Structure formats: structure tokens, C-alpha cells
Amino acid sequence: MSAHLVESDVLIVGGGLAGCVAAIRAAEAGATVVVVDKARSIRRSGDAGRGLAFLTTYLDLGEPWDTPEAFAEWYCDIAEGLVDMEVAWPLAIDPLPAIHDMLEESGVDLHNADGGYDRVDRMWAPGPIVVKFDGQHIKPRLATRAEAYASANPGCLVQVAAALGRAKRPLPAFHPVELFDASIRNLGATQLLRGARR
Numbered sequence: 514m515s516a517h518l519v520e521s522d523v524l525i526v527g528g529g530l531a532g533c534v535a536a537i538r539a540a541e542a543g544a545t546v547v548v549v550d551k552a553r554s555i556r557r558s559g560d561a562g563r564g565l566a567f568l569t570t571y572l573d574l575g576e577p578w579d580t581p582e583a584f585a586e587w588y589c590d591i592a593e594g595l596v597d598m599e600v601a602w603p604l605a606i607d608p609l610p611a612i613h614d615m616l617e618e619s620g621v622d623l624h625n626a627d628g629g630y631d632r633v634d635r636m637w638a639p640g641p642i643v644v645k646f647d648g649q650h651i652k653p654r655l656a657t658r659a660e661a662y663a664s665a666n667p668g669c670l671v672q673v674a675a676a677l678g679r680a681k682r683p684l685p686a687f688h689p690v691e692l693f694d695a696s697i698r699n700l701g702a703t704q705l706l707r708g709a710r711r
């Protein structure tokens with residue numbers, strides 16, 4: 514067995530959703546980050562590896578039940594007084610809009626095809642506070658923060674381009690033939706990305 518030393522400012526053990534989000538935030542703050550996971554690849558590791566379908570959150574779109582304050586009240590009610598709001602507010606309630614932004618920036622679109630939100634009820638909630646979304650690929654998107662994508666299927670390219678457009682995160686798209694062509698012409702990633710369509 515060989516070993517090599519990797520240096521970083523931050524070491525994150527476990528690349529589930531929590532580890533990936535911590536890594537993204539640490540990197541955004543300027544730290545070098547290493548994430549280690551016991552699974553073979555963090556692209557599909559952890560509970561979210563097979564995807565998510567629901568996000569319990571307020572959106573603050575005008576309904577009285579849809580505000581951070583109403584969300585906090587519900588949170589306390591279902592926990593029957595066990596929630597310490599001094600901890601829950603800064604960690605689990607206040608950051609929700611930033612989490613929406615992070616997901617959308619990563620290409621995980623919370624909207625439905627009409628540009629709105631599909632919302633459903635949850636236990637004893639004062640309104641439909643659960644956003645239903647296509648989180649099938651949440652893990653590879655958060656784990657890799659992909660800078661480009663490729664598919665040999667034109668329909669797939671169109672669908673991905675449309676979803677990324679809705680998420681306001683258009684990414685360069687390639688057909689595998691273009692990647693093959695670039696590799697035999699010895700084109701670097703920077704040149705390839707510069708000429709890519711989105």
C-alpha cells in the first residue's frame with residue numbers, strides 16, 4: 514500500500530450533504546479543502562446519493578404560513594418544546610434562502626416546469642410548506658459542482674440546457690465526439706470550454 518501526503522486548510526470527513534455544503538462554503542471563504550469519504554465516490558454516497566424529492570422550507574411568497582416566523586413556530590410545535598430557538602434559528606431556519614440559492618447555483622432546480630413551485634403539506638403544518646422538486650442528481654451536482662456536461666443524446670442535451678437555464682446556471686455542453694476530437698487535437702480544458710455552447 515502506498516501513501517501520499519495531501520495538505521489542506523480544512524479536512525472534512527464524510528462527503529454527505531452536510532460535508533459537501535461545508536466544503537463549498539469553506540472553499541468560497543478561500544480555504545483549500547479536502548473531503549474524504551469511506552465510499553468509493555462521493556458522487557452518490559450518503560443518504561442523498563439516490564436523490565431527494567422534498568425540501569421542507571418557507572419561501573416567503575406572501576402567504577402568512579410561508580414566513581420564517583411561521584416556519585419557526587411550526588418547528589417548535591412539532592418538537593413539543595424541545596427546540597432551542599437560539600440554536601435552530603441561525604442553523605436551520607435563517608439560512609434556508611441561502612440553501613435555495615446554493616442548490617439553484619449548483620444546477621438543482623427547485624421550480625416546476627411552469628417556473629413556479631410544487632408544494633405539498635407536511636404533518637401538522639399550517640400550509641403546504643414542502644417543496645417537491647427533482648433532486649435525483651443533487652449529490653453529484655453538489656459533490657462535483659460540474660463545470661460542463663456531455664451527452665450523446667440530443668434530447669438529453671436540450672432538456673439539461675433548459676433545466677440549467679431555468680436555474681440560471683447555463684453550463685457548457687458537449688457531444689462526446691467533440692471531447693474525443695479535442696483529445697486527439699490535444700486541446701486543453703480552457704480552450705475547449707472557451708468555444709463551448711451553453
Ligand SMILES: Cc1cc2nc3c(=O)[nH]c(=O)nc-3n(C[C@H](O)[C@H](O)[C@H](O)COP(=O)(O)OP(=O)(O)OC[C@H]3O[C@@H](n4cnc5c(N)ncnc54)[C@H](O)[C@@H]3O)c2cc1C
Nearest residue numbers: 527528529530531532550551552558559560561565566567
Ligand atoms: C431514501 C431517502 C430519501 C430521503 N429523502 C429526503 C428528501 O426528500 N428531503 C430531505 O430533506 N431529506 C431526505 N432524506 C434525508 C437526507 O437524505 C439526509 O438527512 C441527508 O442526506 C443527511 O446528510 P448528512 O451529510 O448529514 O449524512 P450522510 O448522507 O449519512 O453522509 C455521511 C457521509 O459520511 C461518510 N462516512 C461515514 N463514516 C465515515 C468514515 N468513518 N470515514 C469517511 N467517511 C465516512 C458516508 O459514506 C457518507 O457519504 C432522505 C433519506 C433517505 C435515506
